[in-house]
Amino acid sequence: MEVEGSMNPVVSVKNLSVAYEDKLALEDITFELKEQAFLSIIGPNGSGKTTLLKALLGMVRPVTGIIRILGYEVPSERYEVRKQIGYVPQRERIDPTKPVLVKDVVLMGRIAKKGWSRRLTEKDHDVARRALEMVEMNDFWDEPYAHLSGGQQQRVLIARALATEPKLLLLDEPLSGVDAATQDVILNVLREEADRGVTVIMVTHDLNPLIEVSDYVMLLNRTIIAMGRSRDILNEYLLSRTFMRRVSVIMAGEKIVISGADHHA
Numbered sequence: 273m274e275v276e277g278s279m280n281p282v283v284s285v286k287n288l289s290v291a292y293e294d295k296l297a298l299e300d301i302t303f304e305l306k307e308q309a310f311l312s313i314i315g316p317n318g319s320g321k322t323t324l325l326k327a328l329l330g331m332v333r334p335v336t337g338i339i340r341i342l343g344y345e346v347p348s349e350r351y352e353v354r355k356q357i358g359y360v361p362q363r364e365r366i367d368p369t370k371p372v373l374v375k376d377v378v379l380m381g382r383i384a385k386k387g388w389s390r391r392l393t394e395k396d397h398d399v400a401r402r403a404l405e406m407v408e409m410n411d412f413w414d415e416p417y418a419h420l421s422g423g424q425q426q427r428v429l430i431a432r433a434l435a436t437e438p439k440l441l442l443l444d445e446p447l448s449g450v451d452a453a454t455q456d457v458i459l460n461v462l463r464e465e466a467d468r469g470v471t472v473i474m475v476t477h478d479l480n481p482l483i484e485v486s487d488y489v490m491l492l493n494r495t496i497i498a499m500g501r502s503r504d505i506l507n508e509y510l511l512s513r514t515f516m517r518r519v520s521v522i523m524a525g526e527k528i529v530i531s532g533a534d535h536h537a
């Protein structure tokens with residue numbers, strides 16, 4: 273590990289390749305996030321988005337490459353770095369037959385941070401409550417988690433990640449299957465976190481909602497097609513290459529509207 277210092281990039285990835293059996297899911301990925309920022313990773317199904325987040329978490333072992341997060345090397349120091357990361361996995365389901373309450377789910381974020389040995393304190397409850405407030409779900413503290421809608425459950429899972437008070441937030445498709453109002457709540461809270469100095473990396477294949485909130489965008493399709501400021505790289509040429517189909521980009525005043533990228537559209 274390196275001496276702690278503000279010069280360490282938050283995320284540094286060099287020549288990363290990841291394979292499942294003999295098939296490469298990621299090939300020669302190199303990028304850095306030097307400062308606190310909001311990065312959106314965009315790409316079609318199967319392009320390696322989830323694999324990249326898992327590589328950052330040390331959950332998949334690279335074939336080649338070096339990953340450093342907050343100065344720690346991953347995967348060898350993944351347990352150290354894991355405590356600083358809030359992770360919202362793609363399509364996580366908590367067993368609906370289990371009688372867990374919303375507060376239990378959010379408090380899991382505090383337990384994950386402390387380890388199982390220590391008891392939850394009043395402060396842990398306060399932090400968990402505040403996290404639930406941030407996603408506008410505080411009225412549901414004592415409700416059974418299984419009674420919530422999909423979008424409400426997604427908010428609670430984000431609150432659980434916020435409750436860990438992370439330096440880095442990794443979210444895998446947090447906007448999929450939620451309505452526009454919930455998308456707004458989620459994006460606003462992520463933008464606020466980024467403004468407070470948390471680094472946010474969000475994976476999505478749904479472009480339009482995130483153009484305004486992201487500082488940087490990475491276009492991914494096994495390799496990095498492009499990475500940069502949203503306005504510099506969200507063009508028809510690069511998006512069509514990323515999604516391997518014709519994508520239209522329309523300027524509506526200040527707003528960019530993209531169509532053809534999302535097969536659900």
Ligand SMILES: Nc1ncnc2c1ncn2[C@@H]1O[C@H](COP(=O)(O)OP(=O)(O)OP(=O)(O)O)[C@@H](O)[C@H]1O
Nearest residue numbers: 292297315316317318319320321322323324362477
């Ligand atoms: N556990 C696994 N074993 C074998 N192959 C896998 C495994 N996980 C992913 N893959 C393959 O690796 C590639 C990248 O998968 P990944 O889940 O990272 O894509 P993704 O961009 O997250 O896709 P989606 O938008 O559908 O979530 C795909 O071809 C997938 O089939």
Ligand SMILES: [Mg+2]
Nearest residue numbers: 321322323362
């Ligand atoms: Mg995925």
